[in-house]
Amino acid sequence: MKTPLKYTLSALCASLIMFTSCSKENSDLEPVGGSGEASLVFDAKLGDNDFVLGQDVDFGGHRVNFSRFRYWVSNVVLVNSDGTEHKLENSYFLIEENAEIPVQGGSYNKVYPANKREEVKLSGLPAGDYSTVRFAIGVDEKYNDNLALTAGELSALNGMASDSWMWFTSYIFTTVGGRIYADDADTEGKFLQLETGSNDRFQQIELNLDQPLTVSADRSATLHLNVDLNKLVEGIDIWTNSTIGSGQPELMKQITDNFAAGTITVQ
Amino acid sequence: MTGRLIQLTVFATLVLSACRKEDAFVQEEEPGRPVPYLMQLPPHFSKPPHMESNPMTQEGVELGRRLFFDGVLSRTGTVSCSTCHQPAKAFADGLALSNLGVTGNVLDRHTPALINMAWQNNGLFWDGGSKNLESLVFGPLTHLDEMGMLLSDIPALMYGNADYVGMFQRAFPGKPISVENLAMALAQYQRTLISAGSRYDRFRLGERTSLGALQKEGLLLVERHCQPCHSGELFTDQKYHNNGLDDHFEDDRHEGLYFGRYRVTRQAMDLGAYRTPTLRNISMSAPYMHDGRFATLEDVLEHYRSGVKASPSLDKELLANGAEPGIPLSNSDVKAILAFLETLTDEEFLNQ
Numbered sequence: 150m151k152t153p154l155k156y157t158l159s160a161l162c163a164s165l166i167m168f169t170s171c172s173k174e175n176s177d178l179e180p181v182g183g184s185g186e187a188s189l190v191f192d193a194k195l196g197d198n199d200f201v202l203g204q205d206v207d208f209g210g211h212r213v214n215f216s217r218f219r220y221w222v223s224n225v226v227l228v229n230s231d232g233t234e235h236k237l238e239n240s241y242f243l244i245e246e247n248a249e250i251p252v253q254g255g256s257y258n259k260v261y262p263a264n265k266r267e268e269v270k271l272s273g274l275p276a277g278d279y280s281t282v283r284f285a286i287g288v289d290e291k292y293n294d295n296l297a298l299t300a301g302e303l304s305a306l307n308g309m310a311s312d313s314w315m316w317f318t319s320y321i322f323t324t325v326g327g328r329i330y331a332d333d334a335d336t337e338g339k340f341l342q343l344e345t346g347s348n349d350r351f352q353q354i355e356l357n358l359d360q361p362l363t364v365s366a367d368r369s370a371t372l373h374l375n376v377d378l379n380k381l382v383e384g385i386d387i388w389t390n391s392t393i394g395s396g397q398p399e400l401m402k403q404i405t406d407n408f409a410a411g412t413i414t415v416q
Numbered sequence: 417m418t419g420r421l422i423q424l425t426v427f428a429t430l431v432l433s434a435c436r437k438e439d440a441f442v443q444e445e446e447p448g449r450p451v452p453y454l455m456q457l458p459p460h461f462s463k464p465p466h467m468e469s470n471p472m473t474q475e476g477v478e479l480g481r482r483l484f485f486d487g488v489l490s491r492t493g494t495v496s497c498s499t500c501h502q503p504a505k506a507f508a509d510g511l512a513l514s515n516l517g518v519t520g521n522v523l524d525r526h527t528p529a530l531i532n533m534a535w536q537n538n539g540l541f542w543d544g545g546s547k548n549l550e551s552l553v554f555g556p557l558t559h560l561d562e563m564g565m566l567l568s569d570i571p572a573l574m575y576g577n578a579d580y581v582g583m584f585q586r587a588f589p590g591k592p593i594s595v596e597n598l599a600m601a602l603a604q605y606q607r608t609l610i611s612a613g614s615r616y617d618r619f620r621l622g623e624r625t626s627l628g629a630l631q632k633e634g635l636l637l638v639e640r641h642c643q644p645c646h647s648g649e650l651f652t653d654q655k656y657h658n659n660g661l662d663d664h665f666e667d668d669r670h671e672g673l674y675f676g677r678y679r680v681t682r683q684a685m686d687l688g689a690y691r692t693p694t695l696r697n698i699s700m701s702a703p704y705m706h707d708g709r710f711a712t713l714e715d716v717l718e719h720y721r722s723g724v725k726a727s728p729s730l731d732k733e734l735l736a737n738g739a740e741p742g743i744p745l746s747n748s749d750v751k752a753i754l755a756f757l758e759t760l761t762d763e764e765f766l767n768q
Contacts, residue, residue, distance in 0.1 A: 253566060259568075295550050297553070318547070318551035395671075395682075396679075
């Protein structure tokens with residue numbers, strides 16, 4: 150009688166292994182209530198005004214003419230009112246509002262086209278009421294350390310990993326560019342370039358929603374966010390510090406801290 | 417007993433194969449699936465770290481080798497990786513600062529030798545600004561004075577060559593040709609550059625006569641004085657040290673080029689610190705240091721003996737020998753060390 154028991158145990162173990170190792174397929178099942186879509190809209194602002202390119206505007210107390218504002222939004226997670234987290238795989242999005250940008254420093258007479266992109270579409274979301282949205286500004290270490298790995302919109306070919314940063318092979322997380330002028334009489338101005346990058350500056354953002362984002366199979370939900378550049382440079386004298394990058398680590402940190410502290414708000 | 421064992425084995429096989437059916441099916445459908453590349457590991461070396469996101473395959477290595485020696489990857493069509501990383505010079509170029517790139521302009525840093533790259537997992541470039549070979553490839557490819565390529569031109573360039581279309585397809589089946597896959601193939605090839613066939617290695621593996629008396633004396637001196645940094649069988653700790661070449665670091669031009677690793681980490685202890693190069697094939701990879709400032713090994717040893725400059729970030733090992741920074745070496749010590757360093761030359765490696 151010993152032997153059959155042993156067989157039964159082995160069979161039990163084996164079927165356990167079988168079920169566990171094949172269980173992946175089960176996760177493809179449609180969630181109860183189906184799935185739907187949602188959009189995140191990142192609306193760039195200067196205080197109460199719209200962010201605009203190619204016009205003189207007041208920015209941090211200075212006259213500035215912007216040519217670009219670009220940043221990576223990644224690792225999007227939506228949290229259901231019951232606490233269930235839904236992580237969006239491969240969520241790497243380049244948010245941008247830019248005039249033409251010379252490719253690789255302009256040595257090839259080629260440009261990245263002017264573009265305005267502020268909307269991110271999230272699909273395959275389980276239906277539900279989402280009360281918290283989490284995402285990061287920047288690219289997480291795994292991908293930031295290896296330009297040959299691709300996911301979502303990540304690419305070393307769109308000017309967000311190149312130019313002066315190639316000795317430090319990684320992504321530029323945020324870039325604000327344009328010209329800044331001393332006063333009304335200043336016609337020449339100087340170069341304005343505020344950039345962040347490096348693993349230490351990967352910045353998590355969490356937004357708690359007063360009105361939950363309701364996703365269902367028959368209704369696409371949209372969350373409008375304001376991204377206020379005035380808040381982004383709060384506490385920084387951008388005339389003195391008109392170039393911020395890897396050489397100004399404290400100022401880079403100030404910018405990424407600001408990103409998490411009030412730059413992005415729900416409209 | 418045997419019968420039961422067979423039954424169990426059959427059952428276990430069934431269980432295991434239950435979840436693999438699809439894989440097996442795919443394998444049959446794709447006869448061109450790349451074959452894993454098995455590295456011939458030297459018995460006295462540790463196992464190299466596994467690059468999970470870029471497993472080495474025979475087809476990937478083959479593609480990488482072809483790309484490495486092909487000038488097509490440069491703006492002029494004439495400069496390949498091997499223009500500056502020449503096998504006979506331990507995959508360096510023999511110049512203090514190279515001018516062999518597409519413009520002929522002098523570069524900012526000395527071309528590093530490529531030796532035992534599969535084990536290097538603590539940053540690359542002299543200051544560690546790149547984390548792995550895959551990322552590093554983007555540097556020389558795009559540098560205006562090195563290969564000067566427009567990255568977005570590369571796929572079309574490759575598609576224009578039937579050989580490459582086939583090779584990419586075999587190395588990365590079902591995927592379009594991309595700069596990313598090109599970088600992966602070049603990284604795979606560079607991980608095959610193993611040097612472990614020198615006279616020192618034969619000695620190390622039991623052939624006691626392959627080193628003479630002076631060379632053995634030199635080995636002992638190297639172990640005592642050099643191996644705190646040039647450690648282990650790789651003859652490098654892969655770390656970053658300020659070895660006293662300079663003692664002031666105010667020059668912030670060229671995006672902090674003269675800061676050493678500080679420009680990457682912004683930690684004061686990394687001012688003037690550069691990556692420890694291996695001592696393997698050192699006789700064949702002159703000149704020396706991150707800027708090639710020393711033409712000969714005699715110059716290098718003289719630096720450690722009498723030229724080390726003190727500064728707050730100077731490596732502690734260089735302060736361990738009394739009041740003056742540096743390494744106390746007699747003339748006969750220097751002679752013995754030089755005799756030993758020559759036994760680290762690996763002819764087979766240089767002739768590939």
